Amino acid sequence: MSQPPAPPPLREVVTTLAALRKEVEELLPSVHLATRSHADREFFGFMQLAIGNVAAIETLAKADKRLVMAGTAAARAAYEVMVTATWLVATDDLLERERRWAALLADERKFWRRVFDDASRQRQESDDSAEWQELDESVKSATAEVQRVEAIITAVQPQLDAARAGQVKPVPNVEEMLEQIGKPGHYVIYKTACQLVHPANRALALVRDFRETHREDLPVATYSYRTTERDWWIAIMLGAESLVMGLETLAAWLKGPPLSQRAAGLFNDILAKARTL
Numbered sequence: 001m002s003q004p005p006a007p008p009p010l011r012e013v014v015t016t017l018a019a020l021r022k023e024v025e026e027l028l029p030s031v032h033l034a035t036r037s038h039a040d041r042e043f044f045g046f047m048q049l050a051i052g053n054v055a056a057i058e059t060l061a062k063a064d065k066r067l068v069m070a071g072t073a074a075a076r077a078a079y080e081v082m083v084t085a086t087w088l089v090a091t092d093d094l095l096e097r098e099r100r101w102a103a104l105l106a107d108e109r110k111f112w113r114r115v116f117d118d119a120s121r122q123r124q125e126s127d128d129s130a131e132w133q134e135l136d137e138s139v140k141s142a143t144a145e146v147q148r149v150e151a152i153i154t155a156v157q158p159q160l161d162a163a164r165a166g167q168v169k170p171v172p173n174v175e176e177m178l179e180q181i182g183k184p185g186h187y188v189i190y191k192t193a194c195q196l197v198h199p200a201n202r203a204l205a206l207v208r209d210f211r212e213t214h215r216e217d218l219p220v221a222t223y224s225y226r227t228t229e230r231d232w233w234i235a236i237m238l239g240a241e242s243l244v245m246g247l248e249t250l251a252a253w254l255k256g257p258p259l260s261q262r263a264a265g266l267f268n269d270i271l272a273k274a275r276t277l
Contacts, residue, residue, distance in 0.1 A: 010229040013273035020266040039088040039097040046085035053078035054239040075238035082242040087177040089253045098165045109149040116142035
């Protein structure tokens, strides 16, 4: 009897990534931690966001390998979520955890105030009455978001004051967060993902050959998708690393269950398969 054909390498590694995601997804409801700070509680929400982003990687990779930029964007989102979540709790100082959580709220408030200011300025400068209604809606929406964040800050500020949490510092960038959580070596693969997502030469390589496109003797440039399964390895790696980072953080800083043998095995399998794409 003939054996069924082996699945394509990309589909095989994506299937393993899906198994790791399901392992994490099934673990979370069983984790009961004595959370002692707002950051601790928020960590689980961040993990859920990462799980959703990893599911997006799987869906896009299975649908069409040309969707690698969108898949890499989902992987970047998953990784940024888990780096931020890990940074939130990567200290035994509970007051510092509170300060870091409060810093996220302050950053969000700052963003929506910026949206409000920009929309208000455009409304004042516009002479188009048809545009006014759209800008008025933008102002109204930004106002509602500012009020939403303000309400949260107002509700928790007495708790922070009572705990004497102290001055809140700005949220560091991803590179600084990676330094602070002890993973500076991960910055290169993260920035490689960013380079692929940005409209730069790395992304254009997916649809053209640079030398052929810019040859003087070719009057017409040829553009067509050149995406290979190999182009997906960064998205796969970042997605898997995001999930494992969440599990490691549960064990190290939130005193949760250690990384299971099954999860570790799936992660190592993904590493091996991704390198052979």
